[in-house]
Amino acid sequence: QVQLVESGGGLVQAGGSLRLSCAASGRTFSSYAMGWFRQAPKKEREFVGAVAWSGSRTFYADSVKGRFTISRDNAENTVYLQMNSLKPEDTAVYYCAAGLVFPSLSRNHYDYWGQGTQVTVSS
Secondary structure (H helix, E strand, C coil), X not given: CCCEEEECCEEEECCCCEEEEEEECCCCHHHCEEEEEEECCCCCCEEEEEECCXXXXXXXXXXXXXXXXXXXXXXXXXXXXXXXXXXXXXXXXXXXXXXXXXXXXXXXXXXXXXXXXXXXXXX
């Protein structure tokens, strides 16, 4: 069992940056690939990016490639999403998730989810 808690969301102006954190409980954190998803109002939850077990490999959605960076610290049981050059269309609730498949864009491959953190980008 893995419990995930996101933090770091907030309101930022377009062009600004935010760093989200996702703290995981449990001793098996390093056994899981970690993903970030987001869901805007009235839209489906979409894949943002993922990081492999060791942190050496990452994979991103085209919409965030070059602007967002995922990293993880297995000693601290934490995964991060650094978001730069934010745009109003990045406004959403951001979720972290843990799964055993990498890379995977599918929500079905992630077994554990956090409660989400709101990111709002003003124009």
